[in-house]
Amino acid sequence: MNLLDKLQILADSAKYDVSCSSSGSNRSNRPGGIGNASLPGICHSWSDDGRCISLLKILFTNVCIYDCKYCVNRSSNDIRRASFTPDELCELTIQFYRRNYIEGLFLSSAVVKSPDYTMELMIRTLKKLRHEYRFNGYIHIKSIPGADMRLVYEAGLLADRMSINIELPSAAGLKLLAPQKEPVAILKPMDFIRERIEESRELVLYKGSQSFVPAGQTTQLIVGATRDSDLKILHLSEHLYSRYQLKRVYYSAYVPVNEDENLPSVHTGPPLLREHRIYQADWLLRFYGFKAHELLDEGHPNFDAHLDPKCDWALRHLDQFPVEINKAPLEMLMRVPGIGHRMASRIVRARRVGPLTFEDLKRMRVVLKRARYFITCNGRYYGGVDLDAGLLYPLLADKADKKVMAGQISLFG
Amino acid sequence: MIRMIYVTDGSFEGILTAVFEAYSNKEEPDTITLGSDYQLSLGTEIREIATDAEKSDRVWRGIQSRISEKCLEDLYRAYLSEHPQAGLYIYRYVRLGLKLGRKVEGYLQHPDVQAIHDLSRRVASEVHLFLGLLRFRRLKNGIFYACYEPDSNITQLIAGHFAARLSDQPWIIHDKKRDVLALYNGVEVVFATGLPPIAEEACDEEYEALWKQYFKAIAIESRRNPKLQRSFMPARYWKNLAEKQL
Numbered sequence: 111m112n113l114l115d116k117l118q119i120l121a122d123s124a125k126y127d128v129s130c131s132s133s134g135s136n137r138s139n140r141p142g143g144i145g146n147a148s149l150p151g152i153c154h155s156w157s158d159d160g161r162c163i164s165l166l167k168i169l170f171t172n173v174c175i176y177d178c179k180y181c182v183n184r185s186s187n188d189i190r191r192a193s194f195t196p197d198e199l200c201e202l203t204i205q206f207y208r209r210n211y212i213e214g215l216f217l218s219s220a221v222v223k224s225p226d227y228t229m230e231l232m233i234r235t236l237k238k239l240r241h242e243y244r245f246n247g248y249i250h251i252k253s254i255p256g257a258d259m260r261l262v263y264e265a266g267l268l269a270d271r272m273s274i275n276i277e278l279p280s281a282a283g284l285k286l287l288a289p290q291k292e293p294v295a296i297l298k299p300m301d302f303i304r305e306r307i308e309e310s311r312e313l314v315l316y317k318g319s320q321s322f323v324p325a326g327q328t329t330q331l332i333v334g335a336t337r338d339s340d341l342k343i344l345h346l347s348e349h350l351y352s353r354y355q356l357k358r359v360y361y362s363a364y365v366p367v368n369e370d371e372n373l374p375s376v377h378t379g380p381p382l383l384r385e386h387r388i389y390q391a392d393w394l395l396r397f398y399g400f401k402a403h404e405l406l407d408e409g410h411p412n413f414d415a416h417l418d419p420k421c422d423w424a425l426r427h428l429d430q431f432p433v434e435i436n437k438a439p440l441e442m443l444m445r446v447p448g449i450g451h452r453m454a455s456r457i458v459r460a461r462r463v464g465p466l467t468f469e470d471l472k473r474m475r476v477v478l479k480r481a482r483y484f485i486t487c488n489g490r491y492y493g494g495v496d497l498d499a500g501l502l503y504p505l506l507a508d509k510a511d512k513k514v515m516a517g518q519i520s521l522f523g
Numbered sequence: 524m525i526r527m528i529y530v531t532d533g534s535f536e537g538i539l540t541a542v543f544e545a546y547s548n549k550e551e552p553d554t555i556t557l558g559s560d561y562q563l564s565l566g567t568e569i570r571e572i573a574t575d576a577e578k579s580d581r582v583w584r585g586i587q588s589r590i591s592e593k594c595l596e597d598l599y600r601a602y603l604s605e606h607p608q609a610g611l612y613i614y615r616y617v618r619l620g621l622k623l624g625r626k627v628e629g630y631l632q633h634p635d636v637q638a639i640h641d642l643s644r645r646v647a648s649e650v651h652l653f654l655g656l657l658r659f660r661r662l663k664n665g666i667f668y669a670c671y672e673p674d675s676n677i678t679q680l681i682a683g684h685f686a687a688r689l690s691d692q693p694w695i696i697h698d699k700k701r702d703v704l705a706l707y708n709g710v711e712v713v714f715a716t717g718l719p720p721i722a723e724e725a726c727d728e729e730y731e732a733l734w735k736q737y738f739k740a741i742a743i744e745s746r747r748n749p750k751l752q753r754s755f756m757p758a759r760y761w762k763n764l765a766e767k768q769l
Contacts, residue, residue, distance in 0.1 A: 121740035157742035160751025460631040470632035
């Protein structure tokens with residue numbers, strides 16, 4: 111099989127992994143070496159689905175011993191199979207990198223023979239890339255559930271970022287759809303990686319020793335393959351961020367690839383809007399100081415399809431509005447629908463010089479379409495309607511779903 | 524009322540000289556041109572500004588000491604945008620900055636500050652975009668050649684990144700719109716204007732084919748979203764992207 115065919119098969123099999131981020135690391139180049147890592151990350155292209163291409167996202171092999179029901183590479187599927195050699199993969203990465211196609215490599219794999227055997231193949235590739243090809247660019251490696259911790263550690267010394275996919279939001283879902291994978295095989299290495307990262311941060315400060323996964327670990331879970339609610343997913347994410355110190359949780363709207371009685375039919379489309387709402391909520395958890403229980407609860411376990419989660423929250427907490435633009439603390443400004451993190455900081459900066467008028471906000475490009483109903487400027491309200499959830503809902507709801515879809519994946523980093 | 528036009532040679536030093544002249548003439552120019560290409564109309568008065576290293580230096584140092592280093596960077600980036608009013612915006616920002624000092628940067632509600640911030644940000648985001656979108660091809664002689672057509676004159680702002688990253692390969696970055704070149708020989712970057720000293724021959728088909736294959740395979744068909752793709756990667760940049768050529 112030629113390289114073009116292998117690339118086609120193994121990129122095609124890797125495409126359902128969401129993360130393509132190359133951020134969080136700032137390794138510099140060495141004399142005689144090639145590449146470095148840029149802290150904010152760099153996107154190199156955007157594919158036809160609008161997702162950013164930053165890394166060469168590829169499987170080492172799609173030959174798999176597992177038969178997970180949701181996965182396109184499950185062993186019982188009749189598809190073309192291929193494997194790279196470590197040298198082929200190194201050469202491809204380096205040659206793509208020299209042409210500035212990519213920021214680095216995101217190496218994942220199906221499980222061939224055993225988790226340890228697979229992990230060893232991947233490590234051999236990374237070693238070659240780092241030591242023989244002297245590559246200093248970004249590497250993200252997927253840790254194979256069930257692999258020995260010694261191997262996880264070895265991989266972590268070579269990579270910038272590691273991830274282990276949670277896959278399904280509940281243990282019950284995992285049991286139903288991926289009976290060969292156990293929750294403990296996912297959470298144990300996640301905890302192990304967290305400990306090693308913390309340890310290595312301390313060591314690096316003192317000895318300048320080798321860093322371990324400097325860009326942190328991430329995970330991914332599939333939305334819409336099981337019946338888990340948004341509330342359940344959001345609580346899980348919150349737990350993963352605080353307990354395991356994850357950098358990101360990625361969500362992937364389930365694309366039906368296999369027919370199974372326990373899965374949505376292959377004739378249904380991926381739940382893109384739901385994925386979009388969960389991403390918006392995830393942002394609120396990480397950067398806006400929201401807690402999962404503020405956004406959803408048992409009586410309200412799923413997001414409104416027509417409202418973004420912040421609007422949804424604000425309509426249920428109208429007693430906290432309107433807020434005065436010239437007085438409200440940063441944390442409260444960030445809770446105003448339509449005002450983002452960056453805009454809130456700019457408002458705080460600008461009002462130090464002098465009080466802001468509604469016109470000033472417009473000039474500063476604050477998007478007032480939604481915000482106008484929740485703020486006052488020097489005591490004046492510009493919303494034009496009473497602060498009443500029933501009146502505001504139709505003004506804030508997304509009219510056409512089309513618009514939502516167009517902006518939906520813009521949150522991918 | 525008579526409109527006053529300052530005509531510069533289009534260099535950053537030329538604009539700073541114009542700022543100096545406005546102060547010493549106690550005038551408020553209505554336009555500061557970037558070069559001699561401007562519209563002459565009734566009721567305008569032209570003042571030719573001869574770029575003067577000493578005068579521009581004085582303005583430069585004045586900004587450094589009385590406003591900030593960061594301000595200089597913002598002004599320079601705004602200048603590289605080549606916006607027709609960039610010269611005037613720079614003048615107005617400096618005028619406000621010399622009055623307010625450092626805190627001018629936080630005065631985001633002021634139109635003169637907003638104008639410079641907008642241009643500076645526009646240039647900075649195009650710089651970041653092209654750190655990713657620039658495409659090199661390996662020529663037969665081993666040189667890696669990249670051509671692109673950016674909106675702003677950003678070649679000098681992106682060259683350093685590639686010198687650090689691709690330090691073991693000779694390369695040329697060519698802004699085809701302006702015929703501005705950055706040439707790297709494995710040791711240092713040299714900037715030049717004109718056409719690159721190489722023939723752009725058909726080459727490197729193997730890796731371009733692999734890259735196109737990858738680009739196609741990585742997209743999820745059921746999530747196709749050309750509008751979103753365009754919003755990140757505007758269509759005007761596509762002609763220099765291998766993956767967007769059929």
